[in-house]
Structure formats: C-alpha cells, structure tokens
Amino acid sequence: MARTLRSFLVAVLLAVGSIHGSFAAAAATAGGQVEVGSVAKVGRFGSAIVTVWATCRDAVVADLVIDVVQGTRSGMLTGTQGLTCDGRWHRLRPEVSPRLVDPAVDGPFEPGPARVDARLSLLDPETFDPLPQAFDSEIVTLLAPVEVRIGWQVKLNAGGSASVPVKARCQRPWVEPGLSVEVSQSDGTTGGSAFGDFGIVCDAKWHAFRVRVIPSSPFVVGTVHVLAYLTVYDPLSFDPVDQASASVDRHITRWS
Numbered sequence: 100m101a102r103t104l105r106s107f108l109v110a111v112l113l114a115v116g117s118i119h120g121s122f123a124a125a126a127a128t129a130g131g132q133v134e135v136g137s138v139a140k141v142g143r144f145g146s147a148i149v150t151v152w153a154t155c156r157d158a159v160v161a162d163l164v165i166d167v168v169q170g171t172r173s174g175m176l177t178g179t180q181g182l183t184c185d186g187r188w189h190r191l192r193p194e195v196s197p198r199l200v201d202p203a204v205d206g207p208f209e210p211g212p213a214r215v216d217a218r219l220s221l222l223d224p225e226t227f228d229p230l231p232q233a234f235d236s237e238i239v240t241l242l243a244p245v246e247v248r249i250g251w252q253v254k255l256n257a258g259g260s261a262s263v264p265v266k267a268r269c270q271r272p273w274v275e276p277g278l279s280v281e282v283s284q285s286d287g288t289t290g291g292s293a294f295g296d297f298g299i300v301c302d303a304k305w306h307a308f309r310v311r312v313i314p315s316s317p318f319v320v321g322t323v324h325v326l327a328y329l330t331v332y333d334p335l336s337f338d339p340v341d342q343a344s345a346s347v348d349r350h351i352t353r354w355s
Contacts, residue, residue, distance in 0.1 A: 130156075130157075130230035131156070131230075133218070135149070135215045135237040137240075138150045138239075139240065141241050142340075143340050146195060146197065147174060147195045147208045149192070150190065151191045154186065154188045154189065155182070155184035156185070159224050159227070160184060160219070160221060161220040162177055162179065164176070166195075167213055169241070174195040174208070175195065176195045180193055208241055210240075212241075213239060213240075215236065216235075216236045218233070221233075244331060245340075247327050247343045247345050248266040249345045249349070251264070253351045258317065260291075261312045261323065263280055263282060263309060263312060267299050267305070267306050271303060273334065274337075275332050280292065280327045282325050284323055285322040286321075288316070289314045289317070290315065291312045299329075301331060320353060323350075325346070325349055327346075328343065329343050
C-alpha cells in the first residue's frame with residue numbers, strides 16, 4: 100500500500116512539473132499579449148479612437164498595427180504607440196484616421212459597430228529575430244462624440260415660459276459643451292431660445308436636466324416644435340469638434 104501511494108505521489112509531482120514546465124516555456128516564448136478594449140468613439144474629422152491593452156517582457160517593440168474596418172470604410176495606424184516592454188499592462192488610446200482615397204468607398208468613421216484588429220510585433224532584444232506575433236480582434240461600437248435627446252413632457256410654466264426636458268452626453272476629452280434649445284408654437288405665434296452649458300461635463304455619461312425657454316410672448320397649451328443642438332470643442336485648439344441635434348414636435352401642457 101505504501102509503495103502504491105509513493106508511486107501515485109511521484110506520478111502526480113511529475114505531471115505537475117511537466118505542466119508547470121509547459122506554462123513556463125509558453126510564457127518564455129510568448130513575448131507579449133494584446134487585447135482590444137470595448138471603449139471606442141468617433142474623434143475629430145471622422146477618426147476612430149479605440150482602446151488597446153498591451154503587455155510584453157524581455158522584448159523590443161517592432162510595431163503595433165491597429166486596423167479599423169466599418170463597412171467600406173477603413174483606416175490603419177502603425178508605430179510603437181509608446182509601448183515599452185516592462186512586463187506591465189498598458190492601456191493605449193490610439194486614434195486611427197480614416198482612409199480617404201476613393202470617395203466611392205472611403206469616408207469618415209461614423210457611430211456604430213466597427214471591427215478593430217491589433218497586431219503586436221516584437222523582436223528578441225539580443226538577436227533582433229522576430230518573436231511570435233500577438234493578435235486580437237473585436238467588434239466594438241463607436242460612440243458619437245456628442246449626443247442630445249429631447250424628453251416627452253414639455254411643461255408650461257407660470258408666466259408662459261416652457262420647461263424642456265433634455266438629455267445630453269459628450270465624450271472625453273472634448274470641452275465646453277454649449278447647448279442651445281429653441282421652442283416655437285406650431286402656429287407661429289411665438290417662440291424663444293435658451294443657451295448655456297447647463298452643467299454638462301464631457302465625461303461619457305448621460306446628463307438629464309430641464310431647460311427654461313422664455314418666449315417673446317407667452318406660450319399656450321398646444322403643440323410646439325423643439326430644436327436642441329449641442330456643440331463640443333477641442334481642448335487644445337478650441338476648434339469645434341462635432342455637433343449633435345434633435346428636433347421634435349411635442350404637446351406642451353401645464354404642470355399638474
């Protein structure tokens with residue numbers, strides 16, 4: 100019985116050692132890893148700003164190639180992206196410009212699904228021979244730089260102004276969002292507008308609030324047309340990046 104138990108333990112230890120050796124060999128030859136993240140958005144001039152996680156150790160980065168494909172639209176970014184092989188995971192936010200060669204098939208990226216491929220090529224630090232390439236591919240959703248929505252319950256305030264429910268969202272790193280809301284009575288008798296930032300911050304979160312619109316003469320219960328548009332700016336140049344708009348007809352009612 101003792102001999103059988105010893106034989107069993109020896110077999111287990113040999114198996115564990117073999118597995119550990121296999122993992123160690125794989126880790127030694129892998130060189131690096133790359134993963135495409137789920138956070139992505141449309142940037143300036145129709146570029147695609149994507150998220151890529153990468154790590155490598157005991158290697159030299161030869162190239163990190165990012166491909167973005169959305170229907171007939173595509174773009175490619177090559178370079179090291181500042182990645183260093185220090186054994187840590189690095190979050191990279193490469194901005195891929197769209198290919199604009201053939202107007203019939205090319206064009207800026209738009210909000211919606213897109214395929215992102217990431218290829219990490221590494222070299223041996225001593226021989227500079229190529230190491231196994233790391234690769235990942237994911238379908239991500241490119242978010243719009245800025246979005247605005249108009250709610251349902253437009254209310255008539257005392258004095259004849261309108262209270263308009265609005266939801267807005269803008270992505271980092273854009274700044275100074277300016278929201279304009281215009282309301283006009285459908286029969287053309289009166290209208291008004293309001294403008295401001297209303298506390299909106301470009302943090303990729305939806306912000307809900309009400310905008311008070313004061314007309315030239317009091318609004319009355321009935322149908323109104325509501326137009327809202329939100330503009331965001333580049334944090335360095337302060338040039339306009341993008342503008343979102345929403346336009347709907349709503350029935351304005353008194354507060355109950």
